[in-house]
Amino acid sequence: MAEEILKVEHLNKFYGDWQALHDINFDLQKGEVVTLLGPSGSGKSTLIRTLNGLEPFKDGNIYFKGEKVEPTPKEWQKLRQQIGMVFQSYDLFPNLTVLDNILLAPTKVQKRDREEVKKEAMALLERVDLADQANSYPRQLSGGQKQRIAIVRALAMHPELMLFDEVTASLDPEMVRGVLEIIKELADRDHMTMIIVTHEMNFAAQIADRVLFLEDGKLLEDTPGKQFFEHPQTARAAEFLSSMEF
C-alpha cells in the first residue's frame, strides 16, 4: 500500500495584497516523482518553497506523512530535517570544506556520530564522482560540482522528500547532464520521493510519474507524466509545451 508523504489542501498564498497561489490541492505518495512545470512567474518556486516553510502561507493545510503541519518556525525547523531542498544557486557554505558542508547538519542538527556520517558522506561523494574534492572549498569547484555536492549535502540528512528548484538553470550546458543523471538515479535506484521544478522538458518527460502544471498561481493540471506530454488536458498546457524546445 502506498504511503502518503505529502498532501496540500486549499493552499492560498499572498505577497502583500497580491495572491500568488490560488487554492492549490495535490498529494504525493512515497516514491513518486512529480515535476512542477509552468511558465516563468507562474508560482513554481513559491509553491515549492511553501512546502518546506521558507514561504509562509495564509490559509489551507499541508500534511506531512499524514500529520497536519502547524506552520510555526519551530515545527518547520523539525520538518526540514526530513525534507531536503536544492536551489538554483547551489549555495554551499563558502566558509566550510566540501566535507564539512555535508557533515554540518547531520552532526549538529541530528547529533549523529561524526565518523559514521563521514563514512556515509564519502560514499555519497564517491557516487557523484567527487570523493577527491572532499577537502576542497566551494570556491575551487565548478558550478556542476557544487550542485552535485549540494544534492549530497541534502541526502546526508536521510530526507523523506527532496525538493529541487531549477537546479540546472544556472549551470553551463555541459554540466547539466551530470546533475540530471544523479537525480534520475535517485529516482530509479533509491525510489526517492521528489518534487522537481525544471525547464528541461526532456528530462521532465523521462522522470515524471506525474506532472503538476501551474499557471498564474493556479494548478491547471495534475496529470500522469506520459499523458501530460502526449495529450495535455488543457489548452494552456498544450501551448506551454509547444513553446518549449525539446
Added chain:
Amino acid sequence: MAHSGISVLFEGTNFARLMGGLWTSVWIALVSLAIGLLLGTLFGLLRTLRSRLIRFVLLLYLEFFRIVPTVVLLFLVYYILPRQFNINMPATWMAVLAFSLWVAAEFSDIVRGALESVPKHQRESGQALGLNQWQLFRYVLLPQAIQLELPATINLATRVIKTTSLLLMISVMDVINVGQQIIEANNQTHPTGIFWVYGLIFILYFIVDYPLSLWAKHLTAKQKD
C-alpha cells in the same frame, strides 16, 4: 644649565615611565576591545532579529554613543557615575567601562551590516537543512560575517588606541599623562623636552597603530578582487 633635549627621555626612570604609560593605554584599549567586541557581536546579532523593540533600544544605544563625544563619556563615567550611583572604582576600570560600551555600540553596527550582507540564499540553504536560528548564526552567518567585517574591526581598533590619548582627562596614567608630567618636571633643565617627549609619543602610537592600519588596507584590497 640646559641639556640637549633628547636626554630628557632617558633621565632617571623617564623612559620606563613612558613605556609604563604606553602599556596602560594599550592595556585599556585591549581589554575594552575584548569586552566590546563580544558585547557588540551579541548586540549586532540581536539587531538582525525580528523584535522591533530590541532593535529600537539597540539603535538608541548606538546613536547615543555615536553622538556623545568620547571625552564627555569619560567625564560621565569618572565624575557623574560615582557621585550619582556611589560606584567607586579605579579610573582605569571606569575608562574600560566607557570604552567597552563605545566599542560595543560601534561594533554592533559593523556586525549587523556584515550579517545582513551575507547573501539571503546562505540563510535559506541553512534553514532548508534544518539548522535552527542559533546554529545558522554560529556555523554559517557569523563565520562569513567575520570575514566581511575584519577590515572595519581593525579600523575600529586603531581608533580605540588613538582615543586612549583622552584618558589623561580622567587622570589615568596613560602615556600622554606621563609625558605631560615629565615635560613639566623637566621644564627648567630641558626647555625643548616637550618636543622630544611628544615626538616619542608620536612614534609610539605610530608603531602600535600603523601595522593595524596596513593590515586593514591589505584585507580591503584583497576583498575587492
